[in-house]
Amino acid sequence: MAGNLSEGDCTTLFPDLKTSHTDSYFLRIENWPFRASAKCHPLQITVNDSPWSPSINVPSDLKEHQSVTVTCSAFTPCPHSPPELTWNLQQDSLRQTEKNTDGTFTTKIQENITLSDTHDGYNIRCSARYPVIGGNKTAETEVTLSVSYAPKDTSASISPSGLVSAGSWVELSCSSRAKPPPNFTWFRISEHGATKVSMEQIYSFNVTEEEEYYCVATNYLGNQKSSVLLSFEDRQEFGLFLCAAVKILGLTILCSAVVIFECWFRLSNRSRKDPEEPDQVNRVMEIQAS
Structure with missing residues (x-):
């Protein structure tokens, strides 16, 4: 008897229950020569x-x-020996034992968390360890979180990848990670602004000119966009050819300048030496005359 009978508290502890103790029990009060048993309320x-x-x-x-x-x-079952609760959230959660309206008791722990997209699919595990004679008995429960979130990692791609040719068939594809799954919208950017061209995840068409496109992934929590630029192959090749031509022309001009300078330098040296040649001829003639 753990309670105070004089205060109407008949709380009783069973220290070592066994499965064989499953039965109906009733309270008996003895105060000799009087006895009273609550047989009608087992x-x-x-x-x-x-x-x-x-x-x-x-x-x-x-x-x-x-x-x-x-x-x-x-x-x-016994507030004097409440179960120990642990989980894979914060381990410093405060344990509380509360009395329910029906007279039973519940032990609980709580934790406040701010959700993100990484919590979607996260498993929360909680175990309850009950003290028993000779050790403990443990039971565990697990729940999986389902968290909705706005589009993440939105990416636009083109197939075939790389440069395209005018009049070729291309396929623009948009991908995104979101919950619930997003809707996709494709836009073309022109000099007049953005124009909606498709409301599908994949947009296929014949290329007529170089343009920029972008897709928007949307659900009720938000949206995110990603862009892609179509570049023509022939224009790119012309640019490469022009670049090579400029390099060749530059080298040609440089070589010509070197040759012209060399010729000018030689002629300049020769012109400085030519005035001395008549004097030498005159000296030879004077020697021969003498």
Whole structure:
């Protein structure tokens, strides 16, 4: 007897229950020579060999950036020896034992978390360890979070990849990670602004000119876009040819300048030496005359 009978508290502890103790029990008060038994109001006690599994309470309709409270609770048959609760969230969660309206007890731990797209598919595990004679008995519960989030990692691509030719058939594809799955819209950018050209994930058409396109992935939580530029192959080749021609022309001009300078330098040296030649001829003639 753990309670104070004089105060109407008849709380009783069973220190070592066994499955064989499953039965109907009733309270008897003895105060000799008087005895009173509550046979009309028995208490049915069922003893199980396995412990009660804890329950995890998570709000419904979870969204990214939302702050929620996650609760793990376990039935507590004896508030004097409540179960120990642990989970894969913060380990410093405060344990509380509360009395329910029906007179039973529940032990719980809580944690506040701010949701993001990385929490979608995250498994929360909570275990309840009940102290028993000679050790503990443990039960575990697991729930998987389903978190909605706006489009992420949106990417636009072109097939065939690289440069395209005028009049060729191309396929623009858009991908994105979102929950719920997004809707896709393609836009073409022109001098008049952006024009909607398709509301499909894949947009196929014949190329007529170089243009920029972008796709927008949208769900009810937000949107994200990604762009792609169509470049013509012939224009690119012309640019490469022009670049090579400029390089060749530059080398030609440089070589010509070197040759012209060399010729000018030689002629300049020769012109400085020519005035001395008549004097030498005159000296030879004077020597021969003498």
